[in-house]
Amino acid sequence: MLTRNILRNRDVTLSVEERQILEAAISHTQAYPAGRIVVRQGVPVNISTLLVRGFMTRHVDAPDGRRHLVAVHVPGDFVDLHAYALKKLDHDVGALTDVEVAVLSHASLERIQEKDARLTRRLWFLTLLDAAMHRNWIFRLASLNAVQRVAHFLCETNARLLAIGESDGHAFALPMTQADIGEVCGLTNVHVNRVLRELREGGLCEFRSSQVSISDLPRLVRKALFDPGYLYLDQRTALTASAQDGPLYAK
CATH class of the missing domain: 1.10.10.10 (Winged helix-like DNA-binding domain superfamily/Winged helix DNA-binding domain)
Known part of the structure; x- marks a missing residue:
């Protein structure tokens, strides 16, 4: 299953039925080569991507051209799930290695939100997990x-x-x-x-x-x-x- 690594071995997990719902919501998979920018800062999007294979990064580019990595993603990460609410990102998402991603439209996520409150909470948990990691990255740099x-x-x-x-x-x-x-x-x-x-x-x-x-x-x-x-x-x-x-x- 393309969703096999989502919340794998976590305190909060997905049921078989919830994985099947997410699998059904995937429209297609897409491969990107290492170095490709998958989502560009400020560009409107109507899809979110689940990393299936490889490593991806989020990074912020300063006006003077310097880049700073703000996240590294591994298989099972819903790399830009927050784009469902934001519609455009304040950073780039790129392929660190050759990657394969599963694509879910925001319309399909909207249907999940309307029909399945428990699965919606699981997806919300994923965004909160991202936030927890961001806080610890700040702690690491500051302390x-x-x-x-x-x-x-x-x-x-x-x-x-x-x-x-x-x-x-x-x-x-x-x-x-x-x-x-x-x-x-x-x-x-x-x-x-x-x-x-x-x-x-x-x-x-x-x-x-x-x-x-x-x-x-x-x-x-x-x-x-x-x-x-x-x-x-x-x-x-x-x-x-x-x-x-x-x-x-x-x-």
């Missing part, structure tokens, strides 16, 4: 040092890919350049290189040829001050992502 920022981003990506079966908790593909990671973490390419070397030499993790290998997840999680609560993973996935043995949210 963490350079090493912690990169470590936090790697822990977050590991957790998100773990939820959809694209990480085993210790190794995953990350098709980004050091410059991309720098945009995410507010660092120069040179600084990112230095941080990655420090993480590698410290025996925590290694980033090489678009592959991340985590040597010591508990130490990397502690270094990053990473708590996956904002990702709303189910208990089992959250425990694995945070390298904990006991109940993660027990008081």
Whole structure:
């Protein structure tokens, strides 16, 4: 199913019937090559896209030409669901790798909203999940040092890919350049290189040829001050992502 990764291994999930409703609402799939802008800032849209395969980004372009990544999307993300309400975006959505997306018209989403309150709440949850991640990206830039920022981003990506079966908790593909990671973490390419070397030499993790290998997840999680609560993973996935043995949210 094209919707198999939506809310997979999360606190809130979709029923089989809800997935079938979303599958029926998909008009078609579309492939885009790496580097293609899929949705342009300020251009009116009447569709929203679900990422099926590959990685996508949201980014803001400054008037002087500088770009800043504000989100990285993985399969199962409803990349621009908020466009249903906004009708045009304040940022670009682009293909980081070759991607495949499923397309849903806003008219079909309107019909879901009219007929299925529970599924509508699930879709609303997806936009709130995006907002939670945005808040943590702000926290990362404002409160963490350079090493912690990169470590936090790697822990977050590991957790998100773990939820959809694209990480085993210790190794995953990350098709980004050091410059991309720098945009995410507010660092120069040179600084990112230095941080990655420090993480590698410290025996925590290694980033090489678009592959991340985590040597010591508990130490990397502690270094990053990473708590996956904002990702709303189910208990089992959250425990694995945070390298904990006991109940993660027990008081």
